[in-house]
Amino acid sequence: MVAVSSTFPTVPKGKRGYDVDEVDAFLDEARKAYAGDVSLGIDSARIRRTAFGLTKNGYSTAHVDAALERLEDAFASRQRDRAVSSGAESTWFSTARSGAEDIVARLERPQGHRFDRVGILTTGYHPRDVDRLTRRLHGYFTDGRPLSIDDVRGSVFRPKRGGYRESQVDLLLDTVVDVMLAVR
Structure with missing residues (x-):
């Protein structure tokens, strides 16, 4: 899996960034899904459509978005590999x-x-x-x-x-x- 740190830079004091708890919770679920927990229903399309609330002193949106793009790529690659290996x-x-x-x-x-x-x-x-x-x-x-x-x-x-x-x-x-x- 592409390494995705759950710790991102936060925005400057008083500015709004992605809600830290929402991002960390989603990334925890994504890690579990990538490890094989298909019951979570996370795939590349869901990752692309994920949105987080904005809060003061939240995570840098640019850093989180870049990590989500890498995560989406990893899930898409894995989905394609599974389709190929299963004959589909x-x-x-x-x-x-x-x-x-x-x-x-x-x-x-x-x-x-x-x-x-x-x-x-x-x-x-x-x-x-x-x-x-x-x-x-x-x-x-x-x-x-x-x-x-x-x-x-x-x-x-x-x-x-x-x-x-x-x-x-x-x-x-x-x-x-x-x-x-x-x-x-």
Whole structure:
């Protein structure tokens, strides 16, 4: 397993960081899951979707996020290895191929119309920012252009009233990371 310390730097006094108890509890569960306790239901996707509350003097978000990315990679690699060793490799890659096809279908929609829009009084992701990333994703999936998982994970979009629905964009990015991890 990738070494993940349960002790992270804390944010400067008075600043907000991830809740120390929540992070430590989750990492303890993740260690148990990695050691074989499947009843905990922790996999790479759950790790990616994990969120912690913010508290004063909590853990540095950047350090915890980096550790979670390494942990997600370790779980994904292990999941792939188990699929290969159990003879389910073709199913594993078929699932990844299906995800990639769904992604490409979404990316081929017209610019500015790739995702539903939120109401004019609601804030969503800025369509130009999202469309800029989707062009890069399209190049990765259709032409084999280089793009790293970190590029996808680190994507940040400006807020915009009437912008793209955040949940749809986030779901697409989760699927992209799943596919990229599956074929690594």
